[in-house]
Amino acid sequence: MTQVRFALAQMDTCVGDLDGNADRVLDFARRAAAGGAQVVAFPEMTLTGYPIEDLALRATFRRAAWQTASELATRLAGDGLADLFVVVGTIGTDHETGKPRNRMIVLHDGVVWAGYDKHFLPNYGVFDEFRIFSAGDKSVVLEMAGIRVGVAICEDIWQDGGPVADLAAKDIDVLLTINGSPYEEGKTHVRRDLAGRRAAEVGAPLVYVNQVGGQDDLVFDGGSFVVDADGTLLERSPMFMEDLSFFDYDSDLPKQVPGTIAADPDPDEEVYTACVLGLKDYMAKNGFTKGVCLGLSGGIDSALVAAMAADALGGGDRVYGISMPSMYSSDGSKDDAADLARNLGAHYDVQPIEPLFVAFQKQLDLDGVAAENLQARIRGVIVMAYSNSKGLLALATGNKSELACGYSTIYGDAVGGYAPIKDLLKTRVWQLARWRNRAAADGVGIGGLKIVGNEGGWKGQPVDGDVIPVNSIVKPPSAELRPGQKDSDSLPEYDLLDQVLEAYIEHAHGRADLLADGFDPDTVDTVMRLVDRAEWKRRQYPLGPKVTALAFGRDRRLPITSMFRE
Amino acid sequence: MTQVRFALAQMDTCVGDLDGNADRVLDFARRAAAGGAQVVAFPEMTLTGYPIEDLALRATFRRAAWQTASELATRLAGDGLADLFVVVGTIGTDHETGKPRNRMIVLHDGVVWAGYDKHFLPNYGVFDEFRIFSAGDKSVVLEMAGIRVGVAICEDIWQDGGPVADLAAKDIDVLLTINGSPYEEGKTHVRRDLAGRRAAEVGAPLVYVNQVGGQDDLVFDGGSFVVDADGTLLERSPMFMEDLSFFDYDSDLPKQVPGTIAADPDPDEEVYTACVLGLKDYMAKNGFTKGVCLGLSGGIDSALVAAMAADALGGGDRVYGISMPSMYSSDGSKDDAADLARNLGAHYDVQPIEPLFVAFQKQLDLDGVAAENLQARIRGVIVMAYSNSKGLLALATGNKSELACGYSTIYGDAVGGYAPIKDLLKTRVWQLARWRNRAAADGVGIGGLKIVGNEGGWKGQPVDGDVIPVNSIVKPPSAELRPGQKDSDSLPEYDLLDQVLEAYIEHAHGRADLLADGFDPDTVDTVMRLVDRAEWKRRQYPLGPKVTALAFGRDRRLPITSMFRE
Incomplete structure (x- = not known):
């Protein structure tokens, strides 16, 4: 009889932070050993972080990563592990071609004891691995414990095929896989099946x-698991x-015994938490310690982003909301913005x-769209002034529906270093706002999410009612x-618009397909x-998390200049 | 004895413009036939334009391209060709996998008479073909004429290997290749060898x-040619x-007879012309017919960009220069900006x-870098106001040295839809400005380049001296x-800085390599x-032409979030 305890070390790595990642591995390894594990497994490209893009092509980086791995093996042994x-x-080098490889290594007995190179290099969607790595061609069975x-x-x-087909014979x-599989709505079940x-x-x-955490515009959701040969789920992180879970393998049993299985979350909670984690990690990994600033218009988009920011930062005290009313802002909007800030305990200026608009107009005398854009750009200047003078990360509050339709002002409301809801359609924004209001302040959600407001409120005053003012949710967007x-006035109603966008963008339906989907020709053409x-503005939008299969940005690589109309 | 006349149709295609590209092919084909050609060859992906990126993945597009090719064959026959x-x-489909292919087709006798699929799909630098195409595996010999x-x-x-190795046996x-090979300094000789x-x-x-023309941030330089088996250059476009040249093949001759060979241009003229063509085609293909606007500071960067714009537009009458002096602008700078605009015949406002700065400061009371950025952003708002109200393309005037070092203000001087000199180091900007002043106004340069100013000047007044004021070239940059x-104050002297940037960015030298290159440690670290x-700001910079091997933007794909320091 052989019993082996595996530890699943679901770690949040950071790209390029070789020393930091190695330190964290050592820490997880100590805890795994203390928990009785003989084998501890980490996510794909643990030491280098993932995805490393063209950093893989820099020789200095590859040498440093190799040095880190060797030293880590020594340190583990020095620690009695x-x-x-x-x-x-980690990253390896193919000694025949000199090209980088996506490599798994086993540290054991004070040395790099074994290695395996990834065979299939994904080259679609957000993945660019074929570009930077050469493929491994050996399947590997390790005798461990x-x-x-x-x-x-x-x-x-x-x-199909490749190393798994080899291993079948x-x-x-046990089949052990290490992964850097980014979050995507509905992917949990696909992965498990x-x-x-x-x-x-x-x-x-x-x-x-699996990896967990935000890295640029990707969010990795963790949710590591073990599944038996008959499909039974044995463990789920x-x-x-971050998490350290265990799985006990027993060679005498025809079927393994299930352990702890985390529940599947509510879909709204899942997407909301992905957005919060993406923002939180972007701030932490890029050294934005002082907080965020954003324009609060009283509308739903900025309200949801402010709530996400408060949750990412564990409170509103590092969230700077700026109300920038114009002559066209309604009193209701101003009140809604103030209420939201108070409910979150955020700063509010x-x-x-208007005085700035008047000063510009004295010189420029603009009208129409140019005058509308001027207002948005004055706001952009103010948001960036807060960002520069206080060292804050400016948040762009645009949603996917308006970004897709160009219903925003470049260098205006689109300014910011991170756009938390850029991959959420407007109808989803409303859903998440309603979910956020329902979420209890005293409970802890998935991913350790703690909801700010509802209970404590601003300066300890209890919030009477919803954190996000209901008016922000129900009023017609403007x-x-x-x-x-x-x-x-400019867009189809969002219920309809979002359906068309989903078909056109996510499912790549052309005009004929959209008509066959049942949309009327006027709407489709609009x-x-x-x-x-x-489309041509696309590359100048700020970075944000990816939540759905085909987000805007680098995974929708259409030419800027294109005359094709489908 | 067999004599065959080949026509080399060096055409400027546009991505996605299936009908327009087909019309142009028909026109070139008529001229080729009139010139006695039996075979006329066009650049890679003529009908679809190149590079088409993820547009290849849209089924609607592939169907439309196929339809276009069939109709074109019919139209050619209908025209007596x-x-x-x-x-x-064009684009094809691999019928086994359904994946797109990069395909050459021969239209003859009213039908798509033959086809060949590209074997090697480049996947480095600016190329992403492996991502979107599947590879051909047949080599093809066509019996033509x-x-x-x-x-x-x-x-x-x-x-090495692949279809050429096959064809050797x-x-x-004749070996006929159709190409979409983007411009890069010094590549002419590499290609020819x-x-x-x-x-x-x-x-x-x-x-x-070869293809010619600008497509997003690529410029294709044409320069099509024929080289004999012994390395003799037989023809050069x-x-x-755009160009239509001919090559006469004679089966009786052991060595072919050389025809017209265009001279190699001066290196400065070559780079200058690449930048002008990139801008010209970006405007033409995106429908910016009304002209450009840009801030004129009196400095060398905006002066060179304004000269390029005037040359791209065939005169200064669609160039809108905006002087935006602050309390810190010197009189010399204002004069230089005015002189330049007058010399180019450009609009000048x-x-x-200062009044706008004062209005903002009354509310925001900024100091230090935040106050400096505020000035740049007010200018950005003004430039975009001109763009919006007059329908002009805003030009960003940043050079590669300052963009690499972050010595610019995001949403400030970095605003704009196209950045003509974003891939030129500062020392190169000075060189090109001097070259531009030397270039004669009455001569026609490579690519049909006509130099604006020097002779005609503003409202027909002759320019007395240099078009770009010498003071803009010789004064210390500020x-x-x-x-x-x-x-x-903030950067090493440009002569030194540009050398380090060249080594660090173009040649991917790490810290140790840079020290071995002989740079002192302080400079390297700075x-x-x-x-x-x-680096983290990178993805928000506007688009511009690619001139060197490794430009900023999509071909330098480093992660935004990275802790690695080499």
Whole structure:
């Protein structure tokens, strides 16, 4: 009889932080050993962080990563952890071609004891691995703690054939995969079903360790798990937080015994938490310690972003909300912005833009869209002034519907270093705002999410009612850049617009497909014209988290200059 | 004896403009036939434009491209050109996998008569082809007009093995390659040497047809050519302009007879013309017919950009220069800006920013860098107001040295839809300005470049002296955002800085390499710190032409969030 305890070290790595990542691995390894583990596995490219893009091509970086791995093996042994098998990801070099490789290494006995190079290099959506790595071509079975462990890295289990097909013939006891699989709505079940099929293919339990945390515009959701050869879920780690969980393999049992299984979250909570974690990690990893600033218009977009920021920062005291009313701002909007800030305990300044608008108009005498954009750009200047003078990260509050349709002002409301809701359609923004108001302030959500407001409120005053003012949710959306303006003057109603955008952008439906989907020709042509018009501005939008299959930004790589109309 | 006349149709395509590209092909084909050609060859992906990025993945687009190709074959026959062999590039579909292919087709006899799929799909630098296409695996010899023509597409001749190696054993008479090879300084000779080696490998002349024109941040330089099996240059088309040239192949001759060979241009003229063409095509292809606007500071960067714009537009009457002096602007700077505008015949407005600065400061009371950025952002608002109200393309005037070091204000001087000199180091900017002043107004340069000013000047007044005021070239660079400010307060002297940037960015030298290059540690650390600091802003810079091997933007794909310091 052989029993082996695996530790699933779901760690939040940072790209390029070789020393920091190695220190964290050591810490997790100590805790894994203390918990009785013989094998501890970390996410893909643990030491280097993931994805490293063209940093892989810099020789200095590859040498430093190799140095880090060797030193870590020595440090583990020095800490009395020589017997532990520490499975980490890093960058390697293909000695024939000199090209980088996406590598798994095992640190054991004070040395880099074994290695495996990823076979399948994804080259679609957000992935660019074929560009920077050369592919491994060997399948590897490791004898660890008396059992036979086959190994794979992320995409290796998503493609048929390759290392998993090889391992099926090699009588392995466990299939261990290390992953950097970014979050995407609905992907949890896809991943688990896939893993179940691979476990059946090799006839052994599959241990799936995933990365967690935000990295630029990706969010990794963790949710590591173990699935048995018959598809039974044996273990599941929580989503959106670091975690160390264990799985006990027993060679005598035909079926393994299930352990702790984290529940599947509510879909709104899941997306909300992904956005909060993306923002939180972007701030932490880029050294924005002083907080964020953003314009508060009284509308739903800025309200939701402010709530996310307060939750990311553990309170409103590092959130600087700026109300920038114009001659066209309604009193209701100003009140809603003030109420929201108070409910979140955020800083709240009022900076009227009328005197500035008048000063510009004295020189420029603009009208129409140019005058509307001027208002938005004066606000952009003010937000950036707060950012520069107080060292704050400016947040852009645009949602995916308006960004897709170009219904925003470049260098105006689109300024900011991070755009937390840039991948949420407007109808989803409303849903999340309602969810956020329902969420209890005293409970702790998935990913350790703590909801700010509701209970404590500003300066300890209890909030009477909803944190996000109901008026911000129910009123007709307006940019308030001219008297009586409504979004619906320029755009189809959001319920309809979002359906068309979903089909056109996410599912790549062309005009004929959209008509076949049942949308009327006028709406289709309006939306396609809006999106076309907005497309050329695309590359100048700020960074934000990716939540759906095909977000704007680098994974929608359309040419700027294109005459094609589908 | 067999004689075959090839026409090299060096065409400026536009991505997605299927109908427009097809019309142009028809026009070139008519002229080729009128000139006695039996075979006319166009650049890579003629009908679709190149590079098409993820547009390739849209099924609607692929269907439309196929329709266009079929109709074009019919139209050619209808025009009495059924006998002509018309070799164009387009997108195909791999019928096994459904994936797109980079395809060459031959239109002949009213049908799509033959096809060949590109084998090697470049996946480095600016190229992303492996991401979107599947690779062809057949080599093809076409019997055209009585001779055996082997074919290849661009990267196919850059890699050893593959189709060229196959063709070496197939006794071909001519090797025909169609290309979309972007401009890069010094690449002309690399291309020609490579082609000579491939011609020797197959033992036949190589016909190289290249794309010309700007497409987003790429500029294609044309310069199509024919090289004999012994390396003799037989024909060379001009750079940076559309062209139809001919090559007569004679099967009886052991060595072919050289025809017209365009001269190699002066290196400064070459780079200057690349920048002008990039801007000209960006405007034409995106429908910016009304002209450009830009801030004129009296400094060298904005002066050079204004001169490029005047040359791109064939005169200064669609160039709107805006002088935006502050309390820190010197009289000399204001005079230099005015002189430049007059010399170019450009519009010239003065918009003082002091009243606007005072209005903002009354509310915000900023100091230090925040107050400096405020000035730059007020200017950004004014430039965008001109852009919006007059329908002009705003030009950003930043150079590569300052962008690399973050010595610019995001949403300030960095605003604009196109940045003509974003890939030129500061020392190169000075060189090109001096070259521009030397260039004669009455001569026509490469690419048909016509120099504006010198002769005609503003409202027909002759310019007395240099178009770009000498003072703009020789004075110490300053942002003029505080009294007595000089670039050298914050940056190493440009002669030195540009050398370090060249090594660090273009040649990917790490810290140790830079020290080995002979740079002193203080300078190296200063420059690396500046570049690191600037790196996270990178993705928000506007688009511009690519001139060197490794420009900023999408071909320098470093993670935003990275802790690595080399």
